[in-house]
Amino acid sequence: MYIDYHTHHDRCGHASGTLREVVEKAIEKGFDHIGLSDHSPLFMDKRDHANPNMTMAKSQFPVYVEEMLLLREEYKNKIDVRIGVESDYIEGLEDRYISIYEKYPLDYIIGSVHYFDGFHVYDPRRWHRGEICVDEEYRKYLKLVQKAAKSGMFDILGHIDAIKGLNHKAQSDLTPLLEETAQVIAESGVVVELNTSGLRKCGEIFPSSAMLKLLHDREVAFTFGSDAHSPEELGYGWKESMDVLLSLGVRELATFKARKREMVPIPELTGIPTNK
Ligand SMILES: [Zn+2]
Numbered sequence: 001m002y003i004d005y006h007t008h009h010d011r012c013g014h015a016s017g018t019l020r021e022v023v024e025k026a027i028e029k030g031f032d033h034i035g036l037s038d039h040s041p042l043f044m045d046k047r048d049h050a051n052p053n054m055t056m057a058k059s060q061f062p063v064y065v066e067e068m069l070l071l072r073e074e075y076k077n078k079i080d081v082r083i084g085v086e087s088d089y090i091e092g093l094e095d096r097y098i099s100i101y102e103k104y105p106l107d108y109i110i111g112s113v114h115y116f117d118g119f120h121v122y123d124p125r126r127w128h129r130g131e132i133c134v135d136e137e138y139r140k141y142l143k144l145v146q147k148a149a150k151s152g153m154f155d156i157l158g159h160i161d162a163i164k165g166l167n168h169k170a171q172s173d174l175t176p177l178l179e180e181t182a183q184v185i186a187e188s189g190v191v192v193e194l195n196t197s198g199l200r201k202c203g204e205i206f207p208s209s210a211m212l213k214l215l216h217d218r219e220v221a222f223t224f225g226s227d228a229h230s231p232e233e234l235g236y237g238w239k240e241s242m243d244v245l246l247s248l249g250v251r252e253l254a255t256f257k258a259r260k261r262e263m264v265p266i267p268e269l270t271g272i273p274t275n276k
């Protein structure tokens, strides 16, 4: 099975392609499942469309879900469209987000830590605030990832070590923190994605091979997400990701329908979708 569970489209204001173009490109590339998972609106903001370059308006969310449902039906003989969202994880607003998502027939929710200390995780200004302790930023990020796991809100955790995305390297050995994080994730039962936007941002999949091993040792299940921000990026880094998983002894990927997990086999390494 060829799957991609982390994709964006033009509603978020910083990706290209319509939902239909994403689905059609996924068919062209030979995927069995295409997961649609655009950024959640900024539900925590009072305004309807607080940041048009970051995500859709709050009022667009029901429209987005409706469009996914129509596409799922229209293309059901060609591809399995799975209906999702990449949600922000905002500490303290768990109940608010849960009560919103409950109203929609989502197949899955990716939970990602994007914001902390007032900056997006990929905002370079984080690292130019005077004396910054890189290890402390890693610690804060991974502690929030742990809280996202424990919240029980999510089916998949998104880009769990995105804090490395701008190539600021930890100074000390963070193995104990990584082990603690892997343990919390294992106990929570949430799935971890191999997110290949890491390859595009810093030359390494999110999460690192070391972290993948710690997770696999604790029997955490994995899925695949290109974090495509254009139809062309669908499936980006698939082969590299599967090679990492197969070398660890992983043989299955997690898929989701109506918030229920189903494991599917990693395909033979032939006929892999192209990394166009
Ligand atoms: Zn994005």
Ligand SMILES: [Zn+2]
Pocket (backbone or CB within 6 Å): 086, 112, 114, 158, 159
């Ligand atoms: Zn993200």
